[in-house]
Amino acid sequence: xxxxxxxxxxxxxxxxxxxxxxxxxxxxxxxxxxxxxxxxxxxxxxxxxxxxxxxxxxxxxxxxxxxxxxxxxxxxxxxxxxxxxxxxxxxxxxxxxxxxxxxxxxxxxxxxxxxxxxxxxxxxxxxxxxxxxxxxxxxxxxxxxxxxxxxxxxxxxxxxxxxxxxxxxxxxxxxxxxxxxxxxxxxxxxxxxxxxxxxxxxxxxxxxxxxxxxxxxxxxxxxxxxxxxxxxxxxxxxxxxxxxxxxxxxxxxxxxxxxxxxxxxxxxxxxxxxxxxxxxxxxxxxxxxxxxxxxxxxxxxxxxxxxxxxxxxxxxxxxxxxxxxxxxxxxxxxxxxxxxxxxxxxxxxxxxxxxxxxxxxxxxxxxxxxxxxxxxxxxxxxxxxxxxxxxxxxxxxxxxxxxxxxxxxxxxxxxxxxxxxxxxxxxxxxxxxxxxxxxxxxxxxxxxxxxxxxxxxxxxxxxxxxxxxxxxxxxxxxxxxxxxxxxxxxxxxxxxxxxxxxxxxxxxxxxxxxxxxxxxxxxxxxxxxxxxxxxxxxxxxxxxxxxxxxxxxxxxxxxxxxxxxxxxx
RNA sequence: GAUCUGGUAGCUCAGUUGGUAGAGCAUCUCCCUUUUAAGGAGAGGGUCCAGGGUUCGAGCCCCUGCCAGAUCACCA
Numbered sequence: 001x002x003x004x005x006x007x008x009x010x011x012x013x014x015x016x017x018x019x020x021x022x023x024x025x026x027x028x029x030x031x032x033x034x035x036x037x038x039x040x041x042x043x044x045x046x047x048x049x050x051x052x053x054x055x056x057x058x059x060x061x062x063x064x065x066x067x068x069x070x071x072x073x074x075x076x077x078x079x080x081x082x083x084x085x086x087x088x089x090x091x092x093x094x095x096x097x098x099x100x101x102x103x104x105x106x107x108x109x110x111x112x113x114x115x116x117x118x119x120x121x122x123x124x125x126x127x128x129x130x131x132x133x134x135x136x137x138x139x140x141x142x143x144x145x146x147x148x149x150x151x152x153x154x155x156x157x158x159x160x161x162x163x164x165x166x167x168x169x170x171x172x173x174x175x176x177x178x179x180x181x182x183x184x185x186x187x188x189x190x191x192x193x194x195x196x197x198x199x200x201x202x203x204x205x206x207x208x209x210x211x212x213x214x215x216x217x218x219x220x221x222x223x224x225x226x227x228x229x230x231x232x233x234x235x236x237x238x239x240x241x242x243x244x245x246x247x248x249x250x251x252x253x254x255x256x257x258x259x260x261x262x263x264x265x266x267x268x269x270x271x272x273x274x275x276x277x278x279x280x281x282x283x284x285x286x287x288x289x290x291x292x293x294x295x296x297x298x299x300x301x302x303x304x305x306x307x308x309x310x311x312x313x314x315x316x317x318x319x320x321x322x323x324x325x326x327x328x329x330x331x332x333x334x335x336x337x338x339x340x341x342x343x344x345x346x347x348x349x350x351x352x353x354x355x356x357x358x359x360x361x362x363x364x365x366x367x368x369x370x371x372x373x374x375x376x377x378x379x380x381x382x383x384x385x386x387x388x389x390x391x392x393x394x395x396x397x398x399x400x401x402x403x404x405x406x407x408x409x410x411x412x413x414x415x416x417x418x419x420x421x422x423x424x425x426x427x428x429x430x431x432x433x434x435x436x437x438x439x440x441x442x443x444x445x446x447x448x449x450x451x452x453x454x455x456x457x458x459x460x461x462x463x464x465x466x467x468x469x470x471x472x473x474x475x476x477x478x479x480x481x482x483x484x485x486x487x488x489x490x491x492x493x494x495x496x497x498x499x500x501x502x503x504x505x506x507x508x509x510x511x512x513x514x515x516x517x518x519x520x521x522x523x524x525x526x527x528x529x530x531x532x533x534x535x536x537x538x539x540x541x542x543x544x545x546x547x548x549x550x551x552x553x554x555x556x557x558x559x560x561x562x563x564x565x566x567x568x569x
Numbered sequence: 570g571a572u573c574u575g576g577u578a579g580c581u582c583a584g585u586u587g588g589u590a591g592a593g594c595a596u597c598u599c600c601c602u603u604u605u606a607a608g609g610a611g612a613g614g615g616u617c618c619a620g621g622g623u624u625c626g627a628g629c630c631c632c633u634g635c636c637a638g639a640u641c642a643c644c645a
Contacts, residue, residue, distance in 0.1 A: 007614045008579055008596055067608085068601035087602065110595080123603050146580040147595060149606035157606060158581045158594055164637045165580095176580090220644065265644050266570075275645070359642090420645065451644080476645055489638095500636065 012142040015107045019140065024103055026140035032115040034058045039079030045120050045128050052120035057082075057130055058138060060113050060175065063147065066105060072129075075114070076178065083129040084116055090133055104135065111141035146176050167497050180492075183485045186305050187493055190481055191258060193304045194278060197297050203254030203280065208243035210236060210260065216459065217241030217398070219451040220263040223273075236262035241398065241472065242459040244281045245427060248470050249462045256280040258477065269489040270419065273498050276477040285471035286426040287410045291387050294414060294422060294473065295322045298385070298480070305484050313417050313486050316383050324414070326387040329374055336378045341370065349373075363447045367394025382415040394444075397437040397453055399425035400469075417483050422475035429467040435460055 005013070019026050036055045045052050059077035069088040074081050088100040108114065116132040123129050146160040159177075160166065166173040174181055199205065213232065215222040217239030225234050240259045247255045262274050282290075302309050302320040309321040327335065330342040341352055349369040353360045358376045360369060370392045382388075389412040390402060399409035410426035428434050438455040445452035481493040491497035 004616085006579060006596095011596070063606095065604055065608095066601085067604060070602040070604085072604050074605095083605085085603070089602085106597095121603095123605095125603070125605065127603090127605075129603085144579045144595070148580075149594075151606040155606080156581095160580070162576095162580095162637085164576090167637090218645085261645085263644070266642075268641090268644085269639085271644060277645075423645080474645085479645070502636070 008144045009142060012109060012140070012144070015109070016140060016142070019103065019107050019137070022098060022103060022107075024107070024137055026137060028136070028138065032056075032058055032136065032138055034115070037079040038075070038077050038082035041082060041120055041130070042080060042128055049120070054117070054119060055130060056115065056117050057084075058113070058115040060141075061108065061110050062145075062175075063149075064108075064110060069100075071104070075116070075130075076175070078181075081178075083123075083127055084118075085121075085123070085129050085131045086135070087131075090131070091135065103137075108137065109141060109144070110147060111143070111145040112137060113139040113141070145172065148176060163491070164499075167491055168499055168502060170495050183481075183487060183493060184495065186485050187477075187481045189305055190301050190484055191278075191477065193301045194297060194475075195258070197300060198254075198256050198280060201254065203256050203282065204252055206244070206247060206252075206255050206257050208240045208247075208257060208259070210262075212237050214454055214456050214458075215239075216454060216456045217243075218261075218263075219395075219453060221265055221451065223262050223264045238263050239277070239474070240279055241474070242456055244279055245467060245470065245472070246459065246462045248281050248283050248427075249465055249467045253283040253468075254281070267498065269491070270479070270482075272478070272490050272494055275490070278473075278475045278477055280473045280475075281427065281470050282472075283468040283470050286469065287389070287412055287424055287471055290424045290471040290473055291326070291389075291412055294424070294475070295324055295385075298414075301480070301484065311484060311486070313483050314488060316417060318384060318417060318483065320385055324385045324387055326389060326412075328390040329370065329388050329392075330390070332378045332382075332386075332388055333370075333374055336381060337373070341373065363444075365394045365444060365447075367392035367396070371395050379415055379420070380418040383417055385414055385416040385421075387412045387414055393437075394440070396425065397441050398428055398434075400428045400430075401433070419479055420476070421479045421483070422473060424471065424473040427467070427470040427472045429463055429469060431460055431464040434463060 016026050033056055036052070036057055038057070038059065041052060041055065041057075057075070057077070059075040059082075061073055062076045062081060063074040065072040071086040073084045073086060075084050076082075086100070086104060088097055091100045091104060092098070114135050115138050116130060116135045118130050118132040118134070121129060121131050146158065148159040149157045151157070160173065166177075195205065211225070211227070211234040213234060215235040215238050217237075218241065220238040222238050223236040225236065226232070227234050237259070238261055240257055240261070244255050244257060256278060258276060258278050260274055261277050263271075264273065265271065267273065299309055299320045299322055302311055305311075310317055310319045312318075330340070334340050334342075337356060339352060339356075341349060344352065346366045346369065349366060350360055350364075353369055353373050356373060356377060358372050360372065364372065374388070378388075389410075390405060390408045391399070391411040391413075393399075393401060393407055393409050396409040396411050399411040402408040402410050409428075412424055413420050414422045428437065435455075438453065438460070441453040442455060445454075478490050478493055481487070482490060485493060487493050
């Protein structure tokens, strides 16, 4: 089907032909050598002017201010925006002024990518500017970019703000709102800092399967897929925990992976169906050691990204300076509700939850009830980074039983800005206990908990050979990136957040579809015959036939035999 | 999944009881040699998200659906 092009898009397509007629290729192949960036010029020109007598610069035209035989153009490269000055008699020294009058003034547009050669100077109003002696079109843009402007008071006009368009067309967002590039640069710095921190400690970065026959390592609903040759169901991983622990069994003493995980659950500003988690397992360590490590690592990330342990996040200033507050889960609940639940049984917990207006249901076991109370009454209030330790055993089937406290496991989460950013345990390495815990999960599954874990025989077999005492950590990269970049939605730290597909053009109406199906089958049919088949009112019939023709799908031909409708294309 | 809000020109947005679809920027034509969101004059540009209904007449009212955002629920 033909694209429906706007007036401006058609104009720009015509310019392609006009350019070629003048011998200007709008999509040239040749390399254009760039020897400076906008940021470089803006930063260093004043202090060393002789370096910028001959520059070669490339970028996208973001704004043009034409002024007769002169023009000012704002160009943007990856680093910044810089002004470029064009003068007709410099661009066209001879009698032929075509390059300026025609090519530059009429056929070049905002959004085009060009290269310029010239020298840097300062204009009368004091702006550092490239004086172009020559320019070359590098890429013609046939779709107009939004052109936001900012005035002297910083007031914005026509800003490109519609979240749907920004997420769907991130390439436009990145061009038009270049400040958001910084968020993604910081995200990469975060990952790089973490990676080098862990590598320097001697831990091995590894890769483990994303397609898994049994999904495990977390409580979540998976995406299900199918392998044709093996004719078997595979799941996209919800976690890589079990595979990494198998590597510890295999003798590595520290392994980590930046893992894309997939969870088939609700979406919100904190949840994307695919997200990134860094998981780390270190042999001969416990969860106390891991808490110290997390503090150190995250503090370092804050320092690298911001030069400070303090990070502004929305209304809150979050300080990652060590040491962080540490509460046991029972202490936290007592702190925020005034109730000591540490000695309660399941029915006491249920009535306490009800008293606190925490929604409960029959499928919830003791651990889940405690977790609900915590999640409802404490989590959102923890703004500064805080470790919550010692979770109920029922909700932590992969964590080692607490060395002293009955009914608890050696587990911690770090809560920051009211959200969990990491989760860690002293890993359970007792194969007999591990089997029992899996079996308890199966029981929970039968009670209706659709996130209960599945029993993984191969994982059990591995730890039967013996896994050294190990500390394990999972840290949410997206969540941490949101905090570190002051982003309120996970979509702002993902280049391409998951979206429903946008509709391409108008869909066919019911009546149009009905007619189209028949015409498609027959290829060509007499109009009266067709009308008898579809049984529509005159008005609907007329509208549908015209609609199909307007969309270029069908064509009506008049022949000696009568009026025929046929398929186009 | 629930509730609320929104979808009108390339972008940002108006649109009166329901009576010929508007503005600014952008685009096109002409004039302008150091400008700072916005120089001057003129012109063009629309599937008002889609489908149905009410009506003499719908961008507006009603119904259904699509997409998005916010809040909530589940989850990290």
